[in-house]
Amino acid sequence: MAEVQFRFRDDEAVGDPGVTVDSFGAQSNAAAVRLEPGDEARDLLPHLARLRLIEINFPSFGDGRGYTAARVLREAGYTGELRAVGDVLVDQIGFMRRCGFDAFAPEVPLDPVDAQAALDRFADVYQPAADGRVPIWAKRHPEVQGG
Amino acid sequence: MYKYDTYDQAMVDARVEEFRDQVRRRIDGHITEDQFKPLRLMNGLYLQLHAYMLRVAVPYGTLSGAQMHALGDIADKYDRGYGHFTTRQNIQYNWIKLDEAPDILADLAKVEMHAIQTSGNCIRNTSSDQYAGAAADEVTDPRPYAELIRQWSTFHPEFCYLPRKFKIAVIASETDRAAMRLHDIGVQIVRGENGELGAAFYVGGGMGRTPMIAPLIKQFVPLDQFITYAEACLRVYNRHGRRDNKYKARIKILVHELGKEEYTRQVEAEFAQLLSQNIEPPLAELERIKAQFADPAFATDLSDQLDRSDPDFALWVDNNCVTHKTPGYIAVTISLKPIGGIPGDASADQMRLMAALAAQYSFDELRVTHAQNIVLAHVRKDQLYALWQALDEAGLGTANLDLVGDIIACPGLDYCSLANARSIPVAQKIGQRLAAKEQEIGELKLKISGCINACGHHHAGHIGILGVDRKGTENYQLLLGGCEGADTSLGQITGPGFDEDGIVDAVEKATELYLSTREGGERFLDTYRRIGMAPFKEALYG
Numbered sequence: 001m002a003e004v005q006f007r008f009r010d011d012e013a014v015g016d017p018g019v020t021v022d023s024f025g026a027q028s029n030a031a032a033v034r035l036e037p038g039d040e041a042r043d044l045l046p047h048l049a050r051l052r053l054i055e056i057n058f059p060s061f062g063d064g065r066g067y068t069a070a071r072v073l074r075e076a077g078y079t080g081e082l083r084a085v086g087d088v089l090v091d092q093i094g095f096m097r098r099c100g101f102d103a104f105a106p107e108v109p110l111d112p113v114d115a116q117a118a119l120d121r122f123a124d125v126y127q128p129a130a131d132g133r134v135p136i137w138a139k140r141h142p143e144v145q146g147g
Numbered sequence: 148m149y150k151y152d153t154y155d156q157a158m159v160d161a162r163v164e165e166f167r168d169q170v171r172r173r174i175d176g177h178i179t180e181d182q183f184k185p186l187r188l189m190n191g192l193y194l195q196l197h198a199y200m201l202r203v204a205v206p207y208g209t210l211s212g213a214q215m216h217a218l219g220d221i222a223d224k225y226d227r228g229y230g231h232f233t234t235r236q237n238i239q240y241n242w243i244k245l246d247e248a249p250d251i252l253a254d255l256a257k258v259e260m261h262a263i264q265t266s267g268n269c270i271r272n273t274s275s276d277q278y279a280g281a282a283a284d285e286v287t288d289p290r291p292y293a294e295l296i297r298q299w300s301t302f303h304p305e306f307c308y309l310p311r312k313f314k315i316a317v318i319a320s321e322t323d324r325a326a327m328r329l330h331d332i333g334v335q336i337v338r339g340e341n342g343e344l345g346a347a348f349y350v351g352g353g354m355g356r357t358p359m360i361a362p363l364i365k366q367f368v369p370l371d372q373f374i375t376y377a378e379a380c381l382r383v384y385n386r387h388g389r390r391d392n393k394y395k396a397r398i399k400i401l402v403h404e405l406g407k408e409e410y411t412r413q414v415e416a417e418f419a420q421l422l423s424q425n426i427e428p429p430l431a432e433l434e435r436i437k438a439q440f441a442d443p444a445f446a447t448d449l450s451d452q453l454d455r456s457d458p459d460f461a462l463w464v465d466n467n468c469v470t471h472k473t474p475g476y477i478a479v480t481i482s483l484k485p486i487g488g489i490p491g492d493a494s495a496d497q498m499r500l501m502a503a504l505a506a507q508y509s510f511d512e513l514r515v516t517h518a519q520n521i522v523l524a525h526v527r528k529d530q531l532y533a534l535w536q537a538l539d540e541a542g543l544g545t546a547n548l549d550l551v552g553d554i555i556a557c558p559g560l561d562y563c564s565l566a567n568a569r570s571i572p573v574a575q576k577i578g579q580r581l582a583a584k585e586q587e588i589g590e591l592k593l594k595i596s597g598c599i600n601a602c603g604h605h606h607a608g609h610i611g612i613l614g615v616d617r618k619g620t621e622n623y624q625l626l627l628g629g630c631e632g633a634d635t636s637l638g639q640i641t642g643p644g645f646d647e648d649g650i651v652d653a654v655e656k657a658t659e660l661y662l663s664t665r666e667g668g669e670r671f672l673d674t675y676r677r678i679g680m681a682p683f684k685e686a687l688y689g
Contacts, residue, residue: 064308098304136154137428144429
């Protein structure tokens with residue numbers, strides 16, 4: 001299994017690898033689970049309180065289902081580690097951070113300089129997502145409450 | 148029209164640097180071609196048969212004179228002195244060098260333009276009505292809603308690796324001039340029961356190998372939930388759209404396989420969830436954008452009369468100009484379809500001339516149409532003759548809007564690595580063959596695609612032509628009866644295909660049958676709908 005190369009959290013990492021969604025259902029004490037692209041993220045919602053790590057696998061970088069899975073989990077209030085694993089490339093990690101991922105274990109390690117440049121690239125964003133960044137429309141209209 | 152503020156400008160400037168960095172990493176060998184491909188595609192850069200092609204976004208088809216001028220300069224500086232306007236209301240350059248592409252993006256950014264998401268499996272450039280702001284029948288100008296979508300969809304973190312490309316059109320009149328129901332999402336801005344504006348959502352239309360007309364899935368979405376509803380539509384697609392077969396990956400297949408009711412149910416569930424997430428821009432943002440699309444300062448005391456004493460001018464007015472909502476003004480289409488020319492091509496000099504004419508005669512604004520022509524939307528009738536003379540002198544005065552010579556054609560096998568057959572030579576031959584009769588024939592929308600991907604919209608042509616590869620030789624299928632707009636229909640194949648000369652003959656035979664059979668004021672399409680396919684088959688194969 002690939003090493004965690006970047007982690008944007010202060011808590012202690014979970015040592016155990018995530019179990020599959022199928023075996024997670026049977027193992028009521030597991031704190032880590034691994035989602036494949038075809039798995040339904042919402043199946044995990046009843047168990048979020050005891051989960052400390054959710055790995056989302058990208059077997060191929062072009063399969064973008066994991067972005068939706070990540071946002072759905074964050075929208076439902078999941079606060080544990082959300083780790084992107086598999087075919088994770090430097091030009092994807094900016095989008096992944098925005099969708100709520102806070103750890104990355106790419107199959108092929110990324111160039112750290114390129115990765116930092118990718119994460120710092122855009123000073124502002126057009127739309128809210130799962131990372132709490134304030135969208136441009138809210139900055140344009142500071143007078144609008146809740147905007 | 149919309150002007151960038153510092154946020155918009157910073158976004159495209161950062162994108163130029165990002166792409167420069169990506170190209171550097173590719174040339175250095177840090178990333179593979181497989182990894183680079185989706186990155187360059189999301190900047191509109193394709194590798195074609197002979198060179199790279201760069202597709203530049205023209206959001207909802209609207210651009211300023213300065214922007215059009217810059218497009219001409221880019222054609223001279225980086226290409227071979229011309230560009231190709233596309234059915235997505237964009238422009239493509241066909242002879243681009245990879246190492247110069249970042250410099251082109253930098254030149255574009257200087258005039259508030261970009262190539263962001265003009266390709267790739269993401270939300271593409273939003274298209275709209277070319278007469279927006281000028282049409283008498285619109286409930287409002289649709290472009291502010293398209294601009295709202297542009298900003299929302301730009302670098303949307305969840306939707307940049309969709310199952311397939313995603314195209315949205317926005318209109319605001321009953322007459323659909325943007326083929327709205329042949330899009331992944333078609334939005335029609337409508338008035339609700341109390342006169343308030345809202346959005347009707349049509350989802351799951353498209354062309355390609357499985358053409359489908361989008362069903363209406365939501366009659367009225369209030370404007371303060373507009374983006375949220377679009378996000379719900381996209382999320383269901385990103386989660387459940389097919390990824391096992393690229394030919395079944397468009398949203399039309401998902402909507403078809405789930406059924407409209409089940410897809411809608413899932414969207415509504417997602418919508419309910421997303422409403423709690425506060426992702427909707429405030430109405431103040433829509434108002435900010437709308438203010439930039441306010442009517443230009445139309446003169447109010449103009450005569451509505453035209454001097455039609457020059458017969459060539461009168462013919463051009465009758466064919467290429469449409470009524471404007473303001474008396475004394477008229478909306479003009481500049482045909483990029485000279486007889487025997489390449490549909491949608493314009494030279495650098497022509498682009499700069501159109502830019503200058505827009506500044507002089509049409510409040511410094513132009514539109515690209517999905518039929519690959521250019522519109523000057525707000526021309527004073529008392530200046531129309533002078534405008535026409537300037538256009539005619541530059542080879543831009545062809546009087547053939549919506550006639551058989553106004554052909555939509557994809558680049559075909561002359562440029563495109565996906566094509567099975569050439570489109571351009573077929574368009575040129577048909578245009579030449581029928582030029583003498585095109586005024587007599589009247590409205591006849593002819594559309595040619597060089598492969599099943601249907602970039603030339605052949606399914607929606609009154610006459611459609613599809614180029615296929617038949618045992619190593621180019622072969623052309625003929626379709627009849629397609630139509631875009633409020634009465635959208637899909638063309639039907641007549642029978643066995645033809646070779647290149649044969650298809651030109653076949654089109655001529657079909658038009659002859661029409662001329663001898665039409666009743667009253669029937670257009671070709673009306674006659675076809677009345678008499679059906681059988682007489683045409685008899686004429687073609689009997």
